[in-house]
Amino acid sequence: AQKITQTQPxxxxxxxEAVTLDCTYDTSDPSxxxxxxxxxxxxxxxxxxxxxxxxxxxATEGRYSLNFQKARKSANLVISASQLGDSAMYFCAMRGxxxxxxxxxxxxxxxxxxxxxxxx
Amino acid sequence: DAGITQSPRYxxxxxxxxxxxxxxxxxxxxxxxxxxxxxGHGLRLIYYSAAADITDKGEVPDGYVVSRSKTENFPLTxxxxxxxxxxxxxxxxxxxxxxxxxxxxxxxxx
Numbered sequence: 074a075q076k077i078t079q080t081q082p083x084x085x086x087x088x089x090e091a092v093t094l095d096c097t098y099d100t101s102d103p104s105x106x107x108x109x110x111x112x113x114x115x116x117x118x119x120x121x122x123x124x125x126x127x128x129x130x131x132a133t134e135g136r137y138s139l140n141f142q143k144a145r146k147s148a149n150l151v152i153s154a155s156q157l158g159d160s161a162m163y164f165c166a167m168r169g170x171x172x173x174x175x176x177x178x179x180x181x182x183x184x185x186x187x188x189x190x191x192x193x
Numbered sequence: 194d195a196g197i198t199q200s201p202r203y204x205x206x207x208x209x210x211x212x213x214x215x216x217x218x219x220x221x222x223x224x225x226x227x228x229x230x231x232x233g234h235g236l237r238l239i240y241y242s243a244a245a246d247i248t249d250k251g252e253v254p255d256g257y258v259v260s261r262s263k264t265e266n267f268p269l270t271x272x273x274x275x276x277x278x279x280x281x282x283x284x285x286x287x288x289x290x291x292x293x294x295x296x297x298x299x300x301x302x303x
Contacts, residue, residue, distance in 0.1 A: 077235075106290055118236075118283060118294035125290075164235060168290065178224060178243060179287050180251065183235035
């Protein structure tokens with residue numbers, strides 16, 4: 074079974090500082106994908122960044138980067154130069170293993186989330 | 194670009210009633226998903242669909258029914274609502290590797 078663990082219920086950061094949100098995962102599938110989503114107070118789920126298990130380099134998207142440490146099974150999200158609008162809940166998720174027959178439906182397993190608060 | 198829309202956004206119902214949550218996507222994505230979000234659990238998969246007329250159970254399917262007669266629609270029905278089904282429900286569709294979510298439906302069962 075797959076599992077995602079986010080051990081930080083809440084994090085605080087000063088505006089313009091960098092912050093790291095932790096995510097560890099567990100899977101027996103050699104092929105998997107890791108995602109980060111942002112959920113602002115308005116409630117929608119916004120895709121931020123993706124990292125494939127075979128990707129050689131850490132994924133980056135603007136101010137977001139994913140610190141992927143495969144041996145440690147961690148996929149931490151780094152937000153550089155935090156902004157007030159970054160205050161939100163952040164979820165780490167993992168793409169499901171391939172089903173029998175090789176099909177991957179892409180089912181996601183989510184962590185419990187981390188609430189990030191950016192202070193001015 | 195309408196994307197993926199859920200309706201209603203808010204719903205209050207009583208225990209024992211049947212409730213249907215609607216999900217419509219304009220992208221013609223094959224894969225669609227229903228999740229529920231509860232405090233302390235993150236999002237959990239209820240049902241998913243690989244194409245029209247192909248659906249399967251996720252992690253927490255009990256008490257729910259889905260159908261997918263057309264690619265663009267993926268309704269979720271609570272056959273006899275219970276208080277434990279009070280939650281926020283998200284529909285998603287998949288393009289490539291990434292799932293894109295609707296705005297969610299907040300359901301309260303009294």
